Amino acid sequence: MNVDDIAKSAEALRDAKHIVMLTGAGVSAESGVPTFRDKDGLWDKYDVTTLATPQAFEEDPGFVWKWYDWRRQKVKDVKPNPGHHAIADMEKWAEANGKRFTLVTQNIDNLHSLAGSRNIFELHGNIWKVRLWGTGPDDISVRELLECPLAECPPKDDAGKLLRPHVVWFGETLSPAVIEGAQHAAMDCDVMLVVGTANVVYPSAVMPYSVLRKGGTVIEINPGVTELSSDATISMREKSGEALPEIYSRITENA
Ligand code: OAD
Numbered sequence: 001m002n003v004d005d006i007a008k009s010a011e012a013l014r015d016a017k018h019i020v021m022l023t024g025a026g027v028s029a030e031s032g033v034p035t036f037r038d039k040d041g042l043w044d045k046y047d048v049t050t051l052a053t054p055q056a057f058e059e060d061p062g063f064v065w066k067w068y069d070w071r072r073q074k075v076k077d078v079k080p081n082p083g084h085h086a087i088a089d090m091e092k093w094a095e096a097n098g099k100r101f102t103l104v105t106q107n108i109d110n111l112h113s114l115a116g117s118r119n120i121f122e123l124h125g126n127i128w129k130v131r132l133w134g135t136g137p138d139d140i141s142v143r144e145l146l147e148c149p150l151a152e153c154p155p156k157d158d159a160g161k162l163l164r165p166h167v168v169w170f171g172e173t174l175s176p177a178v179i180e181g182a183q184h185a186a187m188d189c190d191v192m193l194v195v196g197t198a199n200v201v202y203p204s205a206v207m208p209y210s211v212l213r214k215g216g217t218v219i220e221i222n223p224g225v226t227e228l229s230s231d232a233t234i235s236m237r238e239k240s241g242e243a244l245p246e247i248y249s250r251i252t253e254n255a
Pocket of ligand 1: 025030041196197199222241
C-alpha cells in the first residue's frame with residue numbers, strides 16, 4: 001500500500017470542513033456482491049434491456065421480479081466489509097470533530113446502512129424497498145418489503161396493485177429530492193472520496209469534476225484505472241476494504 005497516499009489522504013480529511021464519500025459497487029465487492037462492469041459483473045452476464053428498464057417490467061413483471069428476488073437473496077446474507085465500516089466510522093469521527101459528512105452511493109444493497117452510516121443519499125434506490133408500479137421515486141407508496149424469497153412474484157399491495165422495485169432503471173430519472181441533496185453536498189464539500197466506482201454513470205460521474213473545478217481535493221480508491229484516475233488529486237490502486245481502514249486509523253492516530 002502506498003503509505004504516502006494514505007498519509008496525504010488522512011491529512012486532507014483532517015483539514016476538511018465537509019467530506020463527501022461517493023461510492024459504487026466496488027465497495028461491496030469484498031462482501032461478495034457482484035459489480036456491474038468488471039469481468040463476470042452483472043452487465044457482463046445479463047442483458048440490461050430485458051431486466052432493468054420500465055419496458056422490460058411492463059412486458060413481464062414476474063420475470064424482472066425473479067431477477068430482483070435472486071439479487072435480494074444474494075445480498076440478504078452478506079455483511080458489510082471493513083470498507084463499509086471505515087466509512088461509517090469516518091462519519092462519526094467527522095461529526096465529533098465539527099465536520100460535515102455526506103455519503104452518496106450508487107449502491108442499492110443497503111450495506112452502508114447496516115454498517116452504521118446515517119447521512120446517505122441512495123442515488124439508485126434500495127433493493128429492500130418497493131413502490132406502486134407507475135409511480136415516481138418520491139411517491140408516498142415507497143415502503144420496505146423485506147420478505148425474501150418472495151412468496152408472490154410479482155408482489156402486489158393489499159389492494160392487489162402491482163409493486164415494483166424502488167430502484168432506478170435505465171431510461172428513468174433519479175429522485176429529484178435525492179439528486180438535489182447529493183448535488184448540493186458535492187458543490188459544498190472540500191474533499192471528495194470516490195470509491196469503488198467506474199465513474200461512468202451520470203449524474204454522479206460529474207460530481208468529482210465539480211469538486212476539482214472549485215479547487216477541492218478528490219481522492220480515488222479503486223484497484224482499476226478509471227477515466228477519473230488521471231484527474232483525481234490522489235488516485236490509489238487499492239481495494240476499499242484495505243485502504244479505507246488504513247486511512248481511518250491514520251486520521252485518528254494521535255487524535
Ligand atoms: P461498476 O461495476 O461499473 O464499477 C465497479 C468499480 O469497482 C470498478 O471500477 C472496479 O475496478 C472497482 N472495484 C472492484 N473491486 C473493488 C474493491 N475491492 N475496492 C474498490 N473498488 C473495487 O459499478 P458502478 O460504478 O457502481 O446502476 O456502477 C454504477 C451504476 O451502473 C450502478 O449503480 C448500476 C450500474 O448500471 C443502475 O443499476 C441504475
